[in-house]
Amino acid sequence: MSETATILPLNWPSASWLKLTGSSVEANPESSSEPPSLDSLGFLTPHPAQQHVLATAKRFNTLNCGRRWGKTLLAQRLLADAALNGSPVAYLCPTYKMLTQVWRDLSALLPQARRLVSEYRMELPGGGSIDMWSGDDAANAIRGRKYQLVIVDEAALIPGLMAAWEKSIRPTLTDLRGSAWFISTPRRGGTFEEFYQRGQGAGDEWASWQMPTLSNPYIDPLEIEAARAGMAAQSFAQEYEADFESSESDLVHPNFDRLVHTRVAQVSWAKCQHRIVGIDPGGGDPTAIVPIGTWKQEAPGALNAGLNFHQYGEFYRRGDVSTEDLIQYLGKLHSAGALTKVLVGETGGNVITNSLLRAGFPAERFLGTRDAGLETVNWLLEAKRLTIGPECANSLAEFGGYRWAKRRDGETGERYATSTTVDHHADAMDARRYALLWAVAGYENGGALAAMGSQQWGKVAPVKRGKVGKVTQTWR
Numbered sequence: 001m002s003e004t005a006t007i008l009p010l011n012w013p014s015a016s017w018l019k020l021t022g023s024s025v026e027a028n029p030e031s032s033s034e035p036p037s038l039d040s041l042g043f044l045t046p047h048p049a050q051q052h053v054l055a056t057a058k059r060f061n062t063l064n065c066g067r068r069w070g071k072t073l074l075a076q077r078l079l080a081d082a083a084l085n086g087s088p089v090a091y092l093c094p095t096y097k098m099l100t101q102v103w104r105d106l107s108a109l110l111p112q113a114r115r116l117v118s119e120y121r122m123e124l125p126g127g128g129s130i131d132m133w134s135g136d137d138a139a140n141a142i143r144g145r146k147y148q149l150v151i152v153d154e155a156a157l158i159p160g161l162m163a164a165w166e167k168s169i170r171p172t173l174t175d176l177r178g179s180a181w182f183i184s185t186p187r188r189g190g191t192f193e194e195f196y197q198r199g200q201g202a203g204d205e206w207a208s209w210q211m212p213t214l215s216n217p218y219i220d221p222l223e224i225e226a227a228r229a230g231m232a233a234q235s236f237a238q239e240y241e242a243d244f245e246s247s248e249s250d251l252v253h254p255n256f257d258r259l260v261h262t263r264v265a266q267v268s269w270a271k272c273q274h275r276i277v278g279i280d281p282g283g284g285d286p287t288a289i290v291p292i293g294t295w296k297q298e299a300p301g302a303l304n305a306g307l308n309f310h311q312y313g314e315f316y317r318r319g320d321v322s323t324e325d326l327i328q329y330l331g332k333l334h335s336a337g338a339l340t341k342v343l344v345g346e347t348g349g350n351v352i353t354n355s356l357l358r359a360g361f362p363a364e365r366f367l368g369t370r371d372a373g374l375e376t377v378n379w380l381l382e383a384k385r386l387t388i389g390p391e392c393a394n395s396l397a398e399f400g401g402y403r404w405a406k407r408r409d410g411e412t413g414e415r416y417a418t419s420t421t422v423d424h425h426a427d428a429m430d431a432r433r434y435a436l437l438w439a440v441a442g443y444e445n446g447g448a449l450a451a452m453g454s455q456q457w458g459k460v461a462p463v464k465r466g467k468v469g470k471v472t473q474t475w476r
Helices: 015-020 048-056 071-084 096-109 161-172 191-199 221-229 233-239 323-336 351-358 370-382 393-401 427-444 448-452
Strands: 060-065 088-093 114-116 121-123 129-134 149-153 179-184 206-211 274-280 287-297 306-311 315-317 341-344 363-365 386-388 404-408 415-421
Touching (some): 060 071, 071 096, 161 191, 191 206, 287 323, 287 427, 306 427, 323 351, 341 427, 351 363, 370 386, 370 427, 393 427
Parallel strands (some): 149 179, 341 363
Antiparallel strands (some): 114 121, 404 415
16 A cells, blocks of 8 residues: 555445445435535534634644543544444553443444444445444554554553554554544653654654643633642543643653753763672563663752763563573673672572572672662652663653553442553563662762762752661662
């Protein structure tokens, strides 16, 4: 198919549809080849803000909007318009309750559709169809299909949205050069915000909009002001103004900002004052090695004046990784600058640690606590004393998916964040916290970093932490 190919509307109603309903092709020789208008079927006319979105849309679109703006009504209109013109389309959402409401609405607006209730599928005269999917695994359900349009409703609540997009949704659009819409109220961090930022760029394929509730003319402005008066400012900004910065987050590291924390190293690995490496063995997951170097910001008046930490690259490999692979990578690091310490996260014993010691590396098993490590990383991010090289693609990608695990309340059905992390997004995260917690504990407990003096931290001193377990300092 050429780059300019389009999907032409099929005749409406089709001969196969007339036959299916018991009519003959000759029964309505005057029937138009054009599908009925959406207005004649009872779809609401888009309000001005919705018209602006439709007029400026591109192939891939991210709509970040406040409550009661009309995002799902707009989605229904897009689905029906494409399906009535003969195209296969799909609607994805996080909950079954949301799906059934959209199903009922479209069933009422499209009475001519053949409804396959068990599959939540509508087949329209002219050959178009609407498939609906819900749940955490909705995206995987569309593998192997092809669509002209896919809409993901409440996209910010879809777990693993980036993986769903790259591995499931995007391939379904290839045959027909289809389009996609991601619509949601905001949620700070994660893929939905990343897609929104793509639309704010200058590219030709992505568009995005921030639409507050007030831009819906059918909502009384006085009612919005009443809501403002009765809500916390942060909640109002999230729910009514579609403000990402004010939205709640279940990110483990909410202070991470790609624009702030992704930096080219200020000093070379060889010139770092100390070089600490964290290793998270795979055990079925990717094996991650994170090298951290410490350096001192000398610029007077800098917010991060004094001690800083930088991640110099990464080792990130799925599948089997041998001890020899680890030794080879560590050997390259050591030849470029002598390693101060290698921290190994081993839940099953000291096998890897002992092998690295025999190879001559200053290795020890990491024995600090997870909570202390997460607190250390969050403090360094907030203080802007931790940066990560732009070449560390896997490490950077983990920040958006590293969240507190969700649980569902047995009585209300509401989902809430727990204090347990989702570990399948934690390989480089774990390796990094091993190195950073050991290094910061080395400073606080009188290691070589302490010799620099507390003034080297600048105006912000390290927070006092609880017991972090056995942490040995061997600063060289």
